[in-house]
Each structure stands twice: as structure tokens, then as C-alpha cells.
Amino acid sequence: MxxxxxxxxxxxxxxxxxxxxxxxxxxxxxxxxxxxxxxxxxxxxxxxxxxxxxxxxxxxxxxxxxxxxxxxxxxxxxxxxxxxxxxxxxxxxxxxxxxxxxxxxxxxxxxxxxxxxxxxxxxxxxxHFASSPFEDVRVMAHSKTDEAFLKKLDEYIQSNIKEPNIDIDMLAEHMFMSRTTLYRKIKSLSSLSPKELIDITRLKKAASLIAEKEFLLYEISRMVGYSSQSLFSRNFQKHFKMSPTEYFNTLPKA
Incomplete structure (x- = not known):
């Protein structure tokens, strides 16, 4: 770009x-x-x-x-x-x-x-934000205003993460911005589209759930809003350069 x-x-x-x-x-x-x-x-x-x-x-x-x-x-x-x-x-x-x-x-x-x-x-x-499973979205903030914006945005996505159909219209309404303004803000701040930011947030949440070692992968995929475990695995591989199973195997043994 x-x-x-x-x-x-x-x-x-x-x-x-x-x-x-x-x-x-x-x-x-x-x-x-x-x-x-x-x-x-x-x-x-x-x-x-x-x-x-x-x-x-x-x-x-x-x-x-x-x-x-x-x-x-x-x-x-x-x-x-x-x-x-x-x-x-x-x-x-x-x-x-x-x-x-x-x-x-x-x-x-x-x-x-x-x-x-x-x-x-x-x-x-x-x-760094996009590739690191546990990095908080606020790492991309360059001011207190940005930090508050990203915190509010992330809290909304996290609270609705089981919903497969979160979209930019829902985000824009929550952030009191027009669809176009919100798109420009997210794209410029993160180089991600709103959809990509939502997807990465889902995958980061999945990585934290995998690390807890309390759920099966198909359960985790549904918990973060994927109706298909195969799509979840493909997206996880794309963003973190390893499959969910490979990621699990890198975690310290109990």
C-alpha cells in the first residue's frame, strides 16, 4: 500500500x-x-x-x-x-x-x-499488533484520545465476540461515527479494515482460550464467533503462521 x-x-x-x-x-x-x-x-x-x-x-x-x-x-x-x-x-x-x-x-x-x-x-x-497473539489493541494508540477510542472499540467487539455477524454498521453506531469515518479511522490507525480488525480480535481471543487448556478447538471456534472450525483454523494459520494445534503444542506443559 x-x-x-x-x-x-x-x-x-x-x-x-x-x-x-x-x-x-x-x-x-x-x-x-x-x-x-x-x-x-x-x-x-x-x-x-x-x-x-x-x-x-x-x-x-x-x-x-x-x-x-x-x-x-x-x-x-x-x-x-x-x-x-x-x-x-x-x-x-x-x-x-x-x-x-x-x-x-x-x-x-x-x-x-x-x-x-x-x-x-x-x-x-x-x-506487531497483528502478528502477536496477546498484544492489546491499544498498543497502536498514539495519544490518550486514540487509546480511549481503541478501548471502547475493543470492548464492544469482545462483548459481542460470539456473534458471527458483527459488522461495520454495528461498530459505527456504537462509536457514534458514520460508517465512512469509522472505516477511515480504523484503516489509517491499524492498516486493517474493520472486518480484518474484528477477525484478528477473534483470533487473539481464541489464542488466549487455547492457552487456558480448558476447551476443545471446536468449542473455542464457536466461542469466538466461527460457525466453521475449518474456517477458524485457516484464519488462525494465516495470521499466526501456525495452526491452532501447532500453537497449542508450543505452550509450556503443565
């Missing part, structure tokens, strides 16, 4: 320069001001934001503060660009939640490395 970057700057030359530098590696969305940026955020899955600080209307500090305080977008890393070479400006950028702060003029190599590191670190966390 090609990551999507939103670039916000009222300077056309900067937008053109960054398009040349980043366009071959990432899917880019360009905005000349905060209002246009808001429209893009409402319509697209964005993985990272690069914003100038000095802009008419909504400046970079205010934009960053708005993004980081909104549950729909607060997981998105933000790089602030500025010509302000002052300690105070740097502190203010960090206070509003910026993930990185780069002074103009900057080298394209520095920016590319900063972007790659932010995205790579998030991908590592996502992959």
Missing part, C-alpha cells in the same frame, strides 16, 4: 517542490490552506501531514492542535515546516502535538528520512 501524505502550504513553489521530491514515493494531496486541508481529511485516508506554520487563516499551530484533538484524525503524524528559527516556536510546535519540526530552508533528504522514520515506526507497531 502506498502511504498518503497531505501537504499544506500557501506557497505554490513549496507545494511544487515537495510534489517533485515526494511524488514518486507517496500518494500526495495538496492544500493551499487549512480549509482545503479539512475537506481532504474528511474525504481521504491520510497517513501523514506536512504543514507550513505561517499561513493565512488557520496557521500550522492551530491546524495541528485541531487535528490532534479530533478523534477522527489524532493518530496522523504531523511534520511542521517553519522559517521561525526560535526556541519558542519549536516549543510551541511540540506543545500542539507536532511529531517533528523542520526549519526552512531544509534539505529534501532530511525531510524524506523524517517521513520514512515516522511511517516505519507506525508500521512496526501495526505489524
Amino acid at each position: 502506498t502511504e498518503s501524505i497531505l501537504i499544506i502550504d500557501d506557497n505554490e513553489d513549496i507545494l511544487e517542490f515537495l510534489s517533485v521530491v515526494l511524488g514518486d514515493t507517496y500518494k500526495l494531496h495538496l492544500a493551499a490552506d487549512g480549509a482545503i486541508a479539512q475537506t481532504i481529511l474528511d474525504q481521504e485516508i491520510i497517513h501523514l501531514i506536512i504543514s507550513d506554520i505561517m499561513m493565512p487563516g488557520i496557521d500550522g499551530f492551530e491546524l495541528c492542535s485541531r487535528v490532534k484533538s479530533n478523534v477522527e484524525y489524532c493518530h496522523i503524524p504531523i511534520i511542521l515546516l517553519t522559517s521561525k528559527n526560535t526556541y519558542k516556536a519549536h516549543i510551541e510546535g511540540l506543545e500542539v502535538g507536532a511529531d517533528a519540526y523542520i526549519q526552512k530552508p531544509f534539505s529534501s533528504e532530511l525531510l524524506q528520512v523524517q517521513i520514512a522514520n515516522l511511517l516505519k515506526n507506525r508500521k512496526k507497531i501495526k505489524d
